[in-house]
Amino acid sequence: MMESGPLTGPVPTDGSADGTHPRPAELSGVPAKPNPADGEIGGTFWRRFTFRRPLAALILQRLGLSVGLLFAVSLMISGGIEALPGDFATTYLGQSATPQAVENIRKDLGLDKPWTERYLSWLGGAVQGDFGTSWASKNSVGEQIGKRLGNSLFLAFFAALISVPLAVGLGMLAVQFRNRLPDKIINVVSLAAISLPEFFVGYLLIMFFAVKYGIATFPATVYDSMSFTERLSAIALPVATLVLVVLAHMMRMTRAAILNVMSSAYVETAELKGLSAFRIIAKHAAPNAVAPVINVIALNLAYLVVGVVVVEVVFVYPGMGQYMVDAVTVRDMPVVQACGLIFAAFYIFLNMAADILAIIANPRLRHPR
Amino acid sequence: MPEMLSVKNLKIEATSYPPGEPPKVVTLVEGVSFDVEKGKVLGLIGESGAGKSTIGLSALAYGRGGVRITGGQVLLDGKDILTLDKNGIRSIRGARVCYVAQSAAAAFNPAHRLGDQVIEASVRHGIMSREEAKKRALYLFRVLGLPNPETFGDRYPHQVSGGQLQRAMTAMALCPNPELIVFDEPTTALDVTTQIDVLAAIKHAIEETHTAALYITHDLAVVAQISDDIMVLRHGKTVEYGTTKQVIEAPREDYTRALVSVRQTKRDEAADQTGAQLKIEHVSAGYANGFKVLHDVSMHLPKGQTLAIVGESGSGKSTLARVITGLLPPTEGRISFEGKELPRALKGRSNDELRRIQMIYQMADTAMNPRQTVRDIVGRPLSFYFGMHGQKKSERVKELLDQIEMGSRFLDRYPAELSGGQKQRVAIARALAAKPELILCDEPTSALDPLVAEGILNLLLKLQEETAVSYVFITHDIAIVRAIADSVAVMHRGRLVRFGPKSKVLSPPFDDYTDLLLKSVPEMEIGWLERVLKTRRMESAGN
Numbered sequence: 087m088m089e090s091g092p093l094t095g096p097v098p099t100d101g102s103a104d105g106t107h108p109r110p111a112e113l114s115g116v117p118a119k120p121n122p123a124d125g126e127i128g129g130t131f132w133r134r135f136t137f138r139r140p141l142a143a144l145i146l147q148r149l150g151l152s153v154g155l156l157f158a159v160s161l162m163i164s165g166g167i168e169a170l171p172g173d174f175a176t177t178y179l180g181q182s183a184t185p186q187a188v189e190n191i192r193k194d195l196g197l198d199k200p201w202t203e204r205y206l207s208w209l210g211g212a213v214q215g216d217f218g219t220s221w222a223s224k225n226s227v228g229e230q231i232g233k234r235l236g237n238s239l240f241l242a243f244f245a246a247l248i249s250v251p252l253a254v255g256l257g258m259l260a261v262q263f264r265n266r267l268p269d270k271i272i273n274v275v276s277l278a279a280i281s282l283p284e285f286f287v288g289y290l291l292i293m294f295f296a297v298k299y300g301i302a303t304f305p306a307t308v309y310d311s312m313s314f315t316e317r318l319s320a321i322a323l324p325v326a327t328l329v330l331v332v333l334a335h336m337m338r339m340t341r342a343a344i345l346n347v348m349s350s351a352y353v354e355t356a357e358l359k360g361l362s363a364f365r366i367i368a369k370h371a372a373p374n375a376v377a378p379v380i381n382v383i384a385l386n387l388a389y390l391v392v393g394v395v396v397v398e399v400v401f402v403y404p405g406m407g408q409y410m411v412d413a414v415t416v417r418d419m420p421v422v423q424a425c426g427l428i429f430a431a432f433y434i435f436l437n438m439a440a441d442i443l444a445i446i447a448n449p450r451l452r453h454p455r
Numbered sequence: 456m457p458e459m460l461s462v463k464n465l466k467i468e469a470t471s472y473p474p475g476e477p478p479k480v481v482t483l484v485e486g487v488s489f490d491v492e493k494g495k496v497l498g499l500i501g502e503s504g505a506g507k508s509t510i511g512l513s514a515l516a517y518g519r520g521g522v523r524i525t526g527g528q529v530l531l532d533g534k535d536i537l538t539l540d541k542n543g544i545r546s547i548r549g550a551r552v553c554y555v556a557q558s559a560a561a562a563f564n565p566a567h568r569l570g571d572q573v574i575e576a577s578v579r580h581g582i583m584s585r586e587e588a589k590k591r592a593l594y595l596f597r598v599l600g601l602p603n604p605e606t607f608g609d610r611y612p613h614q615v616s617g618g619q620l621q622r623a624m625t626a627m628a629l630c631p632n633p634e635l636i637v638f639d640e641p642t643t644a645l646d647v648t649t650q651i652d653v654l655a656a657i658k659h660a661i662e663e664t665h666t667a668a669l670y671i672t673h674d675l676a677v678v679a680q681i682s683d684d685i686m687v688l689r690h691g692k693t694v695e696y697g698t699t700k701q702v703i704e705a706p707r708e709d710y711t712r713a714l715v716s717v718r719q720t721k722r723d724e725a726a727d728q729t730g731a732q733l734k735i736e737h738v739s740a741g742y743a744n745g746f747k748v749l750h751d752v753s754m755h756l757p758k759g760q761t762l763a764i765v766g767e768s769g770s771g772k773s774t775l776a777r778v779i780t781g782l783l784p785p786t787e788g789r790i791s792f793e794g795k796e797l798p799r800a801l802k803g804r805s806n807d808e809l810r811r812i813q814m815i816y817q818m819a820d821t822a823m824n825p826r827q828t829v830r831d832i833v834g835r836p837l838s839f840y841f842g843m844h845g846q847k848k849s850e851r852v853k854e855l856l857d858q859i860e861m862g863s864r865f866l867d868r869y870p871a872e873l874s875g876g877q878k879q880r881v882a883i884a885r886a887l888a889a890k891p892e893l894i895l896c897d898e899p900t901s902a903l904d905p906l907v908a909e910g911i912l913n914l915l916l917k918l919q920e921e922t923a924v925s926y927v928f929i930t931h932d933i934a935i936v937r938a939i940a941d942s943v944a945v946m947h948r949g950r951l952v953r954f955g956p957k958s959k960v961l962s963p964p965f966d967d968y969t970d971l972l973l974k975s976v977p978e979m980e981i982g983w984l985e986r987v988l989k990t991r992r993m994e995s996a997g998n
Contacts, residue, residue: 350561351556351558351561351562352561352562352563352564352565354519354556354562355554355556355562355563355564356564357517357548358512358515358517358548358549358553358554359548359549359553359575359576359579360544360545360546360547360548360549360550360576360579360580361545361549361575361576361579362545365579369567370564370566370567373564373566373567374564374565374566447566449565449566449611449613450565450611450613453610453611453613453614
């Protein structure tokens with residue numbers, strides 16, 4: 087009889103699976119609307135617009151695409167949770183669950199309604215900024231996430247503050263000493279850092295700095311009552327881990343981008359104009375190396391927010407990642423949905439910002455013929 | 456008059472790193488000496504690898520990559536610039552000596568406005584104030600005949616044409632009032648019809664500003680128009696050095712004589728041009744975005760003959776080749792081969808239809824797999840079309856290599872181990888391996904030095920006699936048309952301007968475009984430029 091719980095779970099899922107079939111059509115309509123460049127409808131107006139203001143058109147296109155992507159992500163999260171075996175009621179009640187109790191909880195939370203209906207009502211709330219209440223703690227999801235997001239951003243901000251200038255600086259240093267000893271050392275060390283999984287780096291740091299020498303705090307849990315400096319010392323180790331993980335990628339891209347530009351004919355022209363080395367790098371090389379560097383920085387910033395799950399768990403840091411992992415284990419739908427959506431939003435909008443910056447950095451798009 | 460630039464016994468070396476061998480020092484230039492007076496132009500001429508650019512850059516005490524000036528003197532106004540320190544050299548570059556690069560499109564920074572780049576060196580070196588520099592730039596834009604000189608400087612490099620960029624680069628070099636300008640093949644990347652305008656502009660600007668100049672090119676006919684003296688270089692050494700008149704009209708050395716006479720191969724056309732092995736009827740073609748490249752083009756080619764398609768870049772001549780091969784299906788019209796209509800797209804054609812039409816490209820090295828040996832490259836069509844293998848295939852590959860006058864010692868070489876001309880020969884062997892009836896040649900000689908190109912053309916003519924293969928020969932070079940064609944099609948902006956037997960197409964009365972095209976081809980004759988500028992009817996628009 088116990089088996090029928092998980093068995094009946096998937097049944098409504100199958101039923102609503104039919105409902106998903108017309109959905110992709112509706113979904114594909116969403117990104118198509120702000121992006122009619124390849125559609126026939128309104129083609130002439132859009133074509134004229136892209137011709138006259140290509141920059142504005144591109145940015146509009148990216149914005150529309152991002153919104154569409156967010157919808158797609160929310161659908162996928164929702165569908166993904168639906169596909170997991172078991173639901174909140176069975177995991178919450180555990181082994182002692184009677185069919186009646188399970189049924190009651192399902193009814194309370196509306197789990198008996200079809201999936202499409204639940205998704206739409208959640209979407210309706212989310213669009214207005216209401217992410218519902220957590221099933222497990224009965225608290226407002228928005229409120230809880232607010233604090234945790236703050237913690238995660240605090241961590242990401244300091245990791246970025248250290249890693250971005252360090253990566254760009256090391257990249258330039260590597261260019262300056264290309265193929266000489268400093269370049270090789272930077273390369274080997276960064277390669278080692280990127281090759282080790284982040285949880286391993288985290289545990290290594292804990293072992294040395296917290297256990298052996300005792301100069302760092304562990305766990306890195308932060309409380310409301312902590313002062314700013316206490317918080318800083320608490321996050322030292324997770325920040326160090328994150329920096330090590332993202333540094334290599336950014337450093338190598340910076341090096342490659344600048345090297346690429348330094349070998350171009352226009353840098354030779356600048357050299358033959360008798361300009362100073364600094365002016366050549368700052369005025370002639372840098373503006374052309376910006377686009378690829380921005381792209382990889384944005385990707386890594388997004389990773390700092392989204393990819394910290396493992397690091398937060400290792401260091402017992404009360405951020406979004408840990409919150410989401412906890413929610414997934416109990417199938418706390420509203421929390422998972424909200425966390426997933428926020429992560430996706432960060433990822434998408436950071437990438438979009440990078441795209442737009444790269445577009446702005448390109449004179450061909452800024453100044454059409 | 457005192458010498459502005461005096462180079463004495465110059466020696467330039469570089470270190471090369473051949474794979475798997477210890478680094479070795481290569482001498483690029485040895486024992487080169489010359490003088491340039493104020494207001495005079497010295498032409499440096501030679502094939503690629505002759506050390507022309509390397510010598511030109513030595514006037515700025517600059518070596519590309521690992522190139523070092525190891526001996527001799529470079530005296531600028533009597534002072535040796537090779538003995539100067541870093542800052543001393545910097546104060547000369549861009550101020551007293553300026554450089555005009557071959558590809559202005561690559562040499563301008565895409566991120567800054569042209570005007571800012573043109574005046575940058577003058578302002579940075581403190582030669583003039585920003586305002587003065589702007590005024591001078593405006594004056595130079597006018598002298599060089601750039602359109603809308605008042606607003607030209609506000610534009611970005613991608614917003615103007617190649618010919619305009621090359622002139623802007625000249626303006627950039629002239630702006631600080633330098634004592635010497637090094638022009639490094641400034642017109643080589645341009646169409647002939649554009650080249651003549653840029654050439655005239657450069658000549659005018661040099662006369663106007665009385666600067667001394669080094670003019671580097673591989674085209675003797677071009678240098679004859681612009682320089683007072685000529686130095687012929689080969690393998691980093693001086694072959695001949697004299698006045699332009701002496702070098703062009705009475706060359707002393709065999710190598711110079713070969714260069715002077717290189718474009719004089721001529722061949723009579725076939726008398727009977729009635730047949731049509733390849734027939735192109737009312738073909739139009741364009742790209743998916745709706746951009747139409749070819750408009751209603753018709754021509755035909757009899758068996759065993761050569762049809763030359765001429766036109767400048769953007770005229771649609773390469774697109775026509777793509778349409779014939781089926782790579783780009785035409786939107787209208789039909790193409791028939793041996794009386795049978797060819798399927799429009801590549802996919803619809805049978806193996807045998809593919810075999811009968813082969814292609815040779817402009818850049819032989821990008822058309823070959825760098826990881827395959829000559830044996831594999833030439834052998835591939837043999838196994839693909841004829842199922843040959845083993846001994847038989849090997850024999851046939853050797854035969855083909857003999858046909859292209861290279862021989863079996865090249866069998867196991869990689870493309871990187873071949874010279875430009877040898878690569879093109881291997882590409883020809885690969886095309887021949889399929890026993891084609893028609894070979895489309897897309898500018899196969901335009902990336903080669905004149906003497907090497909001549910060798911390729913003679914080889915193609917010999918192969919045509921031996922195998923009766925037909926050629927569609929795409930080129931922008933009228934001299935090549937004269938040398939090899941039976942019939943000629945002139946294309947301009949996607950339309951056929953003129954088509955017929957060579958003798959008819961290349962003799963008057965001309966339409967305006969053919970007139971411009973024919974008159975733009977530099978001739979090995981002093982004073983040709985001035986004469987042509989006076990007599991032509993049509994300006995090359997927009998350049």
